[in-house]
Structure formats: C-alpha cells, structure tokens
Amino acid sequence: MGWSSVLLLASAYLTLCLSTTKGEERLCDFPKIIHGILYDAKKYDPLSPVPSGKVLYYSCEYNFVSPSNSFWTRITCTEGGWSPAPKCLRICFFPFVENGDSTSSGQTHLQGDTVQVVCNQGYSLQNNQSSITCTEEGWSIPPKCISANSTRKCGPPPSIDNGDISSFLLPEYQPLSSVEYQCKSFNKMQGNNKITCRNGEWSEPPKCLNACITSEEIMGKHNISPKWTKIRKIYIQSGDYIEFTCKHGYKMTNTSPPLRTMCNDGHISYPNCTKRS
Numbered sequence: 001m002g003w004s005s006v007l008l009l010a011s012a013y014l015t016l017c018l019s020t021t022k023g024e025e026r027l028c029d030f031p032k033i034i035h036g037i038l039y040d041a042k043k044y045d046p047l048s049p050v051p052s053g054k055v056l057y058y059s060c061e062y063n064f065v066s067p068s069n070s071f072w073t074r075i076t077c078t079e080g081g082w083s084p085a086p087k088c089l090r091i092c093f094f095p096f097v098e099n100g101d102s103t104s105s106g107q108t109h110l111q112g113d114t115v116q117v118v119c120n121q122g123y124s125l126q127n128n129q130s131s132i133t134c135t136e137e138g139w140s141i142p143p144k145c146i147s148a149n150s151t152r153k154c155g156p157p158p159s160i161d162n163g164d165i166s167s168f169l170l171p172e173y174q175p176l177s178s179v180e181y182q183c184k185s186f187n188k189m190q191g192n193n194k195i196t197c198r199n200g201e202w203s204e205p206p207k208c209l210n211a212c213i214t215s216e217e218i219m220g221k222h223n224i225s226p227k228w229t230k231i232r233k234i235y236i237q238s239g240d241y242i243e244f245t246c247k248h249g250y251k252m253t254n255t256s257p258p259l260r261t262m263c264n265d266g267h268i269s270y271p272n273c274t275k276r277s
Contacts, residue, residue, distance in 0.1 A: 026052040028077035035064040035088040035136075037241060037260075039072060042228070050077045060088035061241055062262055065110070092134035099123040100145035109134045119145035126196055126203065142192055142204065152200030162187040162208035173197045183208035188237045209238035210266030223250045223273040227259070236263040246273035 027049035031038065038044070039057035050056070057072045066073040066088060075082045090111035094104045100119035109115060113134045117125055123145040125132065133140040154173045157165055163183040173179070177197045183189045191206035216232040219225060224244040226234060236242050243260040246252060250273040252259070257269040 026077070026079045028052070028054070028082055031056065031058065031075065031082060031086045033058050033060075033086045033088060035090075036060045036066075036086065052077050052079060058086055062239055063091050064088040065091055090134060090136050090138065092139055094139075095143060098144050099147075100125075102143075111136060115143070117143065117145065122148055124148045126192075137189070138191070140192075144203075146203065147199050154197035154200055154202055157195060157202050158205050160205050160208055162210065163189070163206070175199075181206050181208075186211035186235045186237055188239060190238075211238065212236040212242075212263035212266055212268045214242065214268070218270065219244070222270045223247050223275075224259075224271055236268075238263050238265050242268070244271055246271075249276055250274060251276050 028051075029049060030044065030046045031050075032046075036058045037060075039059065044050075044056075054077045056075050056077075058066070058075065059072050060066055066086075067084065073084075073086070075084060075086050092109045092111070092113070094102065094107050094109060094115055096105045097117055097119075100117055100123060102115055102117045104115040111134050114131050115134075116131050118130075119125060125143075125145060126141045128148075129141060132143055153175060154177070156169055156171065157173075157179050160181060163181050165179045166182045167179055175197055178194050180194045181189070182193070187208040187210065189206050190209050191204065193206055195203045195205050212235070214226065214232075214234045214236070219232070222244075223246060225247055226232075227243040227245045234242065239262065241260055241262050245259060253272045253274050256272040259271050261269050261271065
C-alpha cells in the first residue's frame with residue numbers, strides 16, 4: 001500500500017472520528033420547571049438548548065421545595081440530561097386527625113407521599129379510603145374522619161366566592177351524593193374540589209383564592225415596572241410570583257419589600273423605589 005493510500009485512509013478515519021464526536025455532543029433542553037423559577041432567567045433564551053457542562057440554579061415557589069430542600073438548587077447539563085432532574089415538590093402538612101389517628105399527625109410530607117389513617121369506630125375517610133396522598137394540589141382528600149352512618153338528605157351545596165358547582169343545582173341530594181366545584185378564571189382553588197353529603201351535612205367546600213391584578217396606576221405609586229413584560233395590567237394567581245424592577249433613575253428604599261414577590265389571595269406586597277440622589 002503506497003503512502004498516498006495510507007494518508008487517504010488516515011484522513012478518512014480522522015474525519016469520521018471528528019464527525020462522530022461532534023454528532024454525540026450533548027445539548028439539554030431549556031429547563032421548564034413547574035412551580036419553579038430559574039435564577040437570572042433573563043440572561044437565557046428559553047427556545048435555545050443548553051450545552052453540556054452548563055450550570056444553572058433554580059428556586060421553588062411558596063409551598064413547594066426541590067428534592068435537595070435548598071433555596072437555590074444547582075443543576076448541570078450532562079450527557080444524560082439535567083442532573084439532578086429539576087423539579088419542585090408540593091409540601092403537605094398533616095394535621096391531627098379529627099375522630100381518628102395517624103402516625104403522621106403534626107408532620108410535613110412531600111408530593112407523592114402516602115399517609116395511612118385509622119378512623120375511630122363508626123367513622124371513615126371520604127369514600128371509605130384508608131389513606132391519603134400528598135399531590136401537587138395538596139391532600140388527595142381531606143385528612144378528616146367523618147361519620148359512616150349517613151341516612152339524612154342534604155339541601156343545596158354551599159355557595160363559594162369566585163366559584164360555583166359544575167353541575168345543575170338540585171333542591172336536595174341523597175346521602176353520599178357528591179358535587180364538584182370550579183373556580184372562575186385566574187382564581188386558584190384551595191382544598192378538595194369535591195364535597196359529599198353525610199348525615200344531612202355537606203363536607204367542607206374548597207376556597208377560590210383571589211387573583212392579584214397589577215395596574216399602571218398602582219405601579220406608578222411605587223415607581224416600579226414589571227421585569228419580564230411590557231404589559232401594564234397583569235393577572236396573577238394566588239401562590240404565583242411576579243418580579244418588578246425600579247424605574248429608570250430610581251432605586252429601592254431601605255425598607256422596601258423584595259422586588260420578587262408573591263400573590264397571596266389577592267394581596268401583593270409591592271416594593272418601593274425612590275429617586276436616586
């Protein structure tokens with residue numbers, strides 16, 4: 001075999017190796033974290049992939065936590081994807097059980113945890129279940145033991161603010177009948193969406209938490225603007241965060257709440273900015 005053939009084979013092998021290596025270069029999809037926020041997210045393009053080796057940090061919103069239970073959790077783009085996988089888990093506090101008992105009473109659980117409940121004689125959990133699960137929306141059913149002897153009918157279910165039942169309203173309901181509630185747009189549900197008739201009484205209905213509405217007038221009083229959008233009127237669900245920035249030529253006051261704040265049942269603690277001296 002002549003030198004020209006050897007050089008040709010070597011060149012072809014090198015080209016193949018470079019092509020294979022380039023083709024195997026790992027890119028991670030931009031992390032989409034439900035109930036979480038990426039640190040300094042404004043620096044990144046959510047439509048662009050992230051190269052291997054890149055390190056990012058994220059935090060979880062109120063009532064959620066990362067698996068590491070850190071305020072800012074570090075994730076790295078690796079050949080196998082994001083490590084560790086970014087996610088925010090719901091925190092569920094388990095109260096002391098009325099008319100029953102559980103070894104989890106007074107403890108905090110994470111999304112996916114299942115808790116066993118032992119009800120007193122003559123009582124049971126809703127739908128005769130023996131356990132409840134911490135879900136993204138909270139406990140799967142109320143952690144409360146109710147009387148199992150249900151013989152009396154119920155009148156119309158109770159009304160709730162910012163919501164209504166999802167079925168046609170009846171004048172009376174048979175024992176163990178259930179109805180479901182739904183909230184109006186932007187009103188977030190707190191509690192179980194289903195209630196049951198037992199002993200002539202309905203179980204506790206859910207609550208539709210008020211949304212927060214920012215306006216140009218309100219933000220003008222505090223000398224702030226929304227950080228991520230030019231929209232001046234924004235609707236925010238309870239439990240969600242919004243981040244502001246001081247207007248040009250202004251700075252935060254010493255006693256101002258943080259620029260990143262949460263909507264809490266219709267209320268926002270707005271940050272305050274004052275003119276730079």
